[in-house]
Amino acid sequence: MKILFLTFYFEPDLSAGSFRNTSLFKELLNHLNDDDTLEVITTHPNRYDSFKAKAKDKEGIKKGVVVNRIKIPEHGSGIIGQIKSYKEFYFRALNLTKDKKYDLVYASSSRLFTAYLGAKIARKKKAKLYLDIRDIFRETITDLYKNKIINLGLNLVLKPVENYTFGRAGHINLVSKGFKGYFENYKKAEYSFFTNGIDELFLSLPIDNIEEKKSEVKTIIYGGNIGEGQGLDLIIPDIAKKLSRTHKFQIIGDGGAREKLEEKLKVNNIENVEMIPPVSRNELINYYQKADYLFLHLNKHKAFERVLPSKLFEYGTFNKPIIAGVDGYAKQFLKENMSNLILFEPTNADELYNSLTNFGYKNEERIQFKKNYSREEINKRMTKSIISFGND
Structure with missing residues (x-):
């Protein structure tokens, strides 16, 4: 099986997404067969402008396993800066994957657009899509901005993106059971609730x-x-x-x-x-x-x-x-x-x-x-879920 693993944050970055996905990646390594491949596409450390850590652009872990890191502009956590950063990640990731084949795309996302990227690539490659949703971006961003005109504009953009992304997925993992009600309309996917865990x-x-x-x-x-x-x-x-x-x-x-x-x-x-x-x-x-x-x-x-x-x-x-x-x-x-x-x-x-x-x-x-809530035990169960979904 050829697996693409998408995450905006990855080791050595400091963030919940980095800790979650790096540990899951390491568990996945234990379950690969000799003819399996696993490609990670992520970013260079960027969670905080005040924290810098060096990492390779391309890191070969072992035969068939590689981590590709994309350099993105500094964004200072501002909305405009984040949009520019995700745009860079999006197009660079599409370029990295254009001539490759995948059976399964895994995408972990808190701000929707990594999940959207996963949906786009999965559609192009005719691959299965497994989403790990760590936050409900559209609900969060429209809740933070109370201006009705701004919210109308955000919903006009984000709702179709959300429908396309979640509607394409065959499996969606939600890190909080509190998200369950929000996803009731997306009935195509199977659901799981693998939370964050303790390292x-x-x-x-x-x-x-x-x-x-x-x-x-x-x-x-x-x-x-x-x-x-x-x-x-x-x-x-x-x-x-x-x-x-x-x-x-x-x-x-x-x-x-x-x-x-x-x-x-x-x-x-x-x-x-x-x-x-x-x-x-x-x-x-x-x-x-x-x-x-x-x-x-x-x-x-x-x-x-x-x-x-x-x-x-x-x-x-x-x-x-x-x-x-x-x-x-x-x-x-x-x-x-x-x-x-x-x-x-x-x-x-x-x-x-x-x-x-x-x-x-x-x-x-x-x-x-x-x-x-041992992270190791949660990762074992989640890895089994990913591999099983990919092999169905």
Whole structure:
């Protein structure tokens, strides 16, 4: 079987998509026959302008297995920049595949257009299409932009793209069961729900290295993207001000809303928030181990009630309390699968303050959660699904 593997993010980039697809790729390698081929088309690291990592344009892994990386323009997480970057990826990928044959196209996509690219190539090559959908782009983008004229224009463009893409797929994996209702009209595809998972790097951490730190000032940490979807500028300045004497915050990462957050902190003279550029996963783990609380927040938009943030799977491996400002499916998932939580309504600093100040601090290992959501086990099941679909 000849497999094309499309993902905008891949190792050594820092992103949930990179971690997910690199680990899945490695599992797929274990299931290839001698006459199988596997070609990855991805980008050079670009998730954060402030994080640079070198990688080869073309990397031969072993016989029949190659990773092609496309250089794209820096985009700074802005919409126009991202459009230019995806356009470059799209046409370069079409060029790389024009003279090749594939039996199966796998495309992992959060912003729809990698999935659309997969659908286009699959149609041209008469190949089967397996989509891994990590976000519902059209719903998210139209929810963020409240202007009716802008939304009308976005829907006129995105709805046909979405119909073409999802209507072409024979199998669609949804990383969140919260997405299920959105896909009810696409009945051609088979569906699966392989979530994000916990990497071995986190599962192998010694528990005795992450004990509660006895100190007067507690540290609350967030590590990840700082974009409109996280809405950190709508919660961190307010809650940090309320907790100025008792807690400090460490915000690690980068993204389109970082400057907005920094400006609010500056205007309000907030000094107990430390902004830290993106770091490697090993460095991030060190920060997590030294912190007292792990923080997560999603902006208050209808679209985010469907999502299941990948960050939860990292956080769940530590025995620290998790502070989560989420609603919808993510809130339901946390209640059903984790303990030692502080849940609050997104953007509601008063509720968070009351819950945190009345919280009985404790450390608690989430043993069952780690067993249920091992990335390795999820990848084995997903790989079996991909291979089975390709061979049908």
